Amino acid sequence: xxxxxxxxxxxxxxxTDQGGIVHHSVYFRYLEQARVELLRECGIDYxxxxxxxxxxxxxxxxxxxxxxxxxxxxxxxxxCSVGLLGRASVRFDYRILRGDDLLTEAKIMxxxxxxxxxxxxxxxxxxxxxxxxxxxxx
Amino acid sequence: xxxxxxxxxxxxxxxTDQGGIVHHSVYFRYLEQARVELLRECGIDYxxxxxxxxxxxxxxxxxxxxxxxxxxxxxxxxxCSVGLLGRASVRFDYRILRGDDLLTEAKIMxxxxxxxxxxxxxxxxxxxxxxxxxxxxx
Amino acid sequence: xxxxxxxxxxxxxxxTDQGGIVHHSVYFRYLEQARVELLRECGIDYxxxxxxxxxxxxxxxxxxxxxxxxxxxxxxxxxCSVGLLGRASVRFDYRILRGDDLLTEAKIMxxxxxxxxxxxxxxxxxxxxxxxxxxxxx
Amino acid sequence: xxxxxxxxxxxxxxxTDQGGIVHHSVYFRYLEQARVELLRECGIDYxxxxxxxxxxxxxxxxxxxxxxxxxxxxxxxxxCSVGLLGRASVRFDYRILRGDDLLTEAKIMxxxxxxxxxxxxxxxxxxxxxxxxxxxxx
Numbered sequence: 001x002x003x004x005x006x007x008x009x010x011x012x013x014x015x016t017d018q019g020g021i022v023h024h025s026v027y028f029r030y031l032e033q034a035r036v037e038l039l040r041e042c043g044i045d046y047x048x049x050x051x052x053x054x055x056x057x058x059x060x061x062x063x064x065x066x067x068x069x070x071x072x073x074x075x076x077x078x079x080c081s082v083g084l085l086g087r088a089s090v091r092f093d094y095r096i097l098r099g100d101d102l103l104t105e106a107k108i109m110x111x112x113x114x115x116x117x118x119x120x121x122x123x124x125x126x127x128x129x130x131x132x133x134x135x136x137x138x
Numbered sequence: 139x140x141x142x143x144x145x146x147x148x149x150x151x152x153x154t155d156q157g158g159i160v161h162h163s164v165y166f167r168y169l170e171q172a173r174v175e176l177l178r179e180c181g182i183d184y185x186x187x188x189x190x191x192x193x194x195x196x197x198x199x200x201x202x203x204x205x206x207x208x209x210x211x212x213x214x215x216x217x218c219s220v221g222l223l224g225r226a227s228v229r230f231d232y233r234i235l236r237g238d239d240l241l242t243e244a245k246i247m248x249x250x251x252x253x254x255x256x257x258x259x260x261x262x263x264x265x266x267x268x269x270x271x272x273x274x275x276x
Numbered sequence: 277x278x279x280x281x282x283x284x285x286x287x288x289x290x291x292t293d294q295g296g297i298v299h300h301s302v303y304f305r306y307l308e309q310a311r312v313e314l315l316r317e318c319g320i321d322y323x324x325x326x327x328x329x330x331x332x333x334x335x336x337x338x339x340x341x342x343x344x345x346x347x348x349x350x351x352x353x354x355x356c357s358v359g360l361l362g363r364a365s366v367r368f369d370y371r372i373l374r375g376d377d378l379l380t381e382a383k384i385m386x387x388x389x390x391x392x393x394x395x396x397x398x399x400x401x402x403x404x405x406x407x408x409x410x411x412x413x414x
Numbered sequence: 415x416x417x418x419x420x421x422x423x424x425x426x427x428x429x430t431d432q433g434g435i436v437h438h439s440v441y442f443r444y445l446e447q448a449r450v451e452l453l454r455e456c457g458i459d460y461x462x463x464x465x466x467x468x469x470x471x472x473x474x475x476x477x478x479x480x481x482x483x484x485x486x487x488x489x490x491x492x493x494c495s496v497g498l499l500g501r502a503s504v505r506f507d508y509r510i511l512r513g514d515d516l517l518t519e520a521k522i523m524x525x526x527x528x529x530x531x532x533x534x535x536x537x538x539x540x541x542x543x544x545x546x547x548x549x550x551x552x
Contacts, residue, residue, distance in 0.1 A: 010309075012305060012308060012309050012312070013155060013156070013161075013308055013312065013322075014155060014161050014163055014304070014305045014308055016155050016156035017151060017152060017154050017155065017156070018151070018154035018155070018156065018157075018158045018159075018209075018210055018464070019156075019464075019470055019472060020156045020530075021156075021472070023151075023152050024442060024472070024473040024476065025152055025439045025440070025442035025443055025446075026439070028290070028438060028439035028442070029288060029290045029439055032288060032289055032290055032439075033286075033288050036288075036289065036349070045349075046289075046349070047348055047349040050432070050433075056433055058433060058435070058438070058480070058483070059438040059480060060479070060480050060481075061478070061479050061480065062438065062476070062477070062478050062480075063476070063477050063478075064475070064476050064477075065474070065475050066472070066473060066474050066475065066476075067474075069472070069532075071156075072156055072323055073312070073321075073322070073323040116434075118483075148447075150443060150446060150447050150450070151446055151450065151460075152442070152443045152446055156326070157326075157332055157334060157391075158392075159334070162304060162334070162335040162338065163301045163302070163304035163305055163308075164301070166300055166301035166304070166428070167301055167426060167428045170301075170426060170427055170428055171424075171426050174426070174427065174487070183487075184427075184487070185486055185487040188294070188295075194295055196295060196297070196300070196342070196345070197300040197342060198341070198342050198343075199340070199341050199342065200300065200338070200339070200340050200342075201338070201339050202337070202338050202339075203336070203337050204334070204335060204336050204337065204338075205336075207334070207394075210461055211450070211459075211460070211461040254296075256345075289431060289432070289437075290431060290437050290439055292431050292432035293427060293428060293430050293431065293432070294427070294430035294431070294432065294433075294434045294435075294486055295432075296432045297432075299427075299428050301428055348432055
């Protein structure tokens with residue numbers, strides 16, 4: 001991927017808090033939604049990873065900077081790219097934009113675990129290879 | 139139970155929306171929390187129902203009236219009682235109060251299903267008997 | 277509107293619970309999202325109703341039947357129409373479908389209130405007229 | 415405060431996802447709840463900060479490590495302390511425990527802003543002094 005994947009969404013009323021802005025916890029839902037779509041674009045169906053292939057990619061570390069608040073009914077653009085690819089982990093890097101304004105930056109690290117046991121395992125080639133290609137822009 | 143079970147909770151900031159009140163979807167989380175505690179008081183551990191006994195009680199019908207809004211940091215009292223007890227279903231009836239003010243009334247119907255298949259099944263005696271006793275106040 | 281407005285969305289991972297299905301509280305977020313889009317199709321911008329016109333349409337009553345569960349990554353179609361139009365209230369009626377399967381039916385009643393006081397007021401013509409037209413399919 | 419404030423809560427069913435664990439976004443709600451209670455213990459009523467004093471403390475940066483997952487019905491203990499105190503910001507540091515097991519560690523930075531404008535402002539003495547005392551354990 002020479003450029004990051006972009007995912008668009010609209011802020012819902014339920015996503016706001018009494019400060020009149022999107023609650024900081026809600027961005028993790030937005031980022032997850034963008035991540036599932038990036039995986040789909042890479043040919044990886046996250047649903048079947050869990051249901052059929054019996055492994056999962058839970059979040060193990062998150063860093064997020066809230067630069068400007070998003071508000072109800074805003075249309076947000078989420079840029080998502082593969083930042084790091086480890087043996088048993090992958091980090092997705094994000095920027096959330098409203099028009100040209102950068103609202104939020106985040107790095108979310110996922111580990112690869114077996115289901116149902118939860119033991120760490122290396123990323124299978126069916127996941128690693130497309131993510132590597134996405135990272136290298138090839 | 140001669141009187142309904144009472145469960146107390148405090149409204150979180152994340153529970154509010156930009157209208158400055160608790161979002162209407164959040165009450166279902168409050169009611170569920172009260173329901174789990176009522177079951178516990180009746181000697182029913184909902185966690186082990188799902189994990190060990192392999193059945194579940196999903197919500198199949200809900201009716202709720204929002205009379206007055208709850209706000210951030212309010213202490214709410216949830217009254218919860220068994221309203222109806224069917225062969226394969228149970229209805230819990232609720233009133234949410236802030237001091238003497240009635241804020242919300244709700245009726246939540248749950249069905250009894252087998253896990254993982256999801257097929258309807260009759261309530262097992264270990265659940266039906268304590269709920270019946272709770273309903274009759276005996 | 278001769279037929280109900282239709283709004284499509286995809287179920288997020290965060291929307292599920294440990295039962296492997298969409299949590300019953302999450303549907304209210306989906307219905308709200310569809311409602312905001314139906315209003316937009318009718319020429320009503322809900323954001324500016326609150327920000328500029330200083331009134332709001334909070335939910336005062338909800339009835340919902342969960343017939344079949346939705347699951348992660350499902351594409352849902354929400355049908356939304358105006359069911360009742362009162363002097364100071366409006367009811368939206370919904371059906372949530374996955375392909376041809378009817379998953380959920382709901383009726384959500386909203387009241388019209390002044391901001392910031394919260395006093396009930398009649399629906400302004402700028403809202404009532406387009407909703408009436410939508411209801412009558414004209 | 416010679417030791418961090420401790421806040422206890424029980425994991426709700428709605429907090430879980432289909433992986434059978436608490437969804438990573440939900441911890442921010444838990445941490446916020448603990449933070450409001452720490453402020454209250456310090457004599458700071460966050461509700462009146464926003465309503466009466468017209469300033470707010472939105473989250474501007476968050477770092478969180480998920481070491482082990484929490485599950486439905488778990489009783490969690492949240493340790494919360496003041497980690498850093500700037501002119502217009504404060505960082506709260508957290509550890510979430512289940513019994514002796516450390517599940518999660520987090521650092522949440524808040525900025526002080528004026529309402530409704532949102533402009534950065536220095537922490538008022540009524541907030542700074544008790545937080546400083548809490549940090550120094552005096």
